Amino acid sequence: MSSKTKIVVLHMKEVIYTGIFVVLAIVLAVVLFMMFGKSRDADTASAKAVYHAGVYASPITLNDNTFDVEVTVDENHINAISLVNLSETTTAMYPLMQPALDALSEQICQTQSTENITYTEENKYTSMMLLDAIEKALEKARK
Structure with missing residues (x-):
């Protein structure tokens, strides 16, 4: 049984691009969660409303x-x-x-x-x- 060793060569440019895309994906997920998630501010704002517009x-x-x-x-x-x-x-x-x-x-x-x-x-x-x-x-x- 011979095992073939594989060597993966990563260029620094590829690592940086991958890191940037991961960070952008996380930021996008957080922004979407904040925009479309149930917010407590909306509930308290409607509870504090004084008048019907x-x-x-x-x-x-x-x-x-x-x-x-x-x-x-x-x-x-x-x-x-x-x-x-x-x-x-x-x-x-x-x-x-x-x-x-x-x-x-x-x-x-x-x-x-x-x-x-x-x-x-x-x-x-x-x-x-x-x-x-x-x-x-x-x-x-x-x-």
């Missing part, structure tokens, strides 16, 4: 004129507040409506809350009415 409206009626206060939210933020279906008649009769809403909207979007909102004395009742409508729309958006 969407646009929610609350109606206001003044002298037989009805218009809506629309609040746009995503899962965790109040993004925008606006008046819709506001007729020119209502705008002419209540000229402080839009400036009062703009002031409230800026504060609410900045603080992400309807608590501790300030308004001027001349817009007091208009601001209170708008704030009540905004809170009703946010209540619809809450989970």
Whole structure:
């Protein structure tokens, strides 16, 4: 029984290429696992969501004129507040409506809350009415 000895000659270039490909394969496997594996962050993010994303409206009626206060939210933020279906008649009769809403909207979007909102004395009742409508729309958006 004769045994033939085989000698394998490896070039250094081949060893380096093989090592690089092995490292890249491991990195790819880790990245794919992190991307498609079940993540705990997604579960906690959905558990911490405050609102259902969407646009929610609350109606206001003044002298037989009805218009809506629309609040746009995503899962965790109040993004925008606006008046819709506001007729020119209502705008002419209540000229402080839009400036009062703009002031409230800026504060609410900045603080992400309807608590501790300030308004001027001349817009007091208009601001209170708008704030009540905004809170009703946010209540619809809450989970």
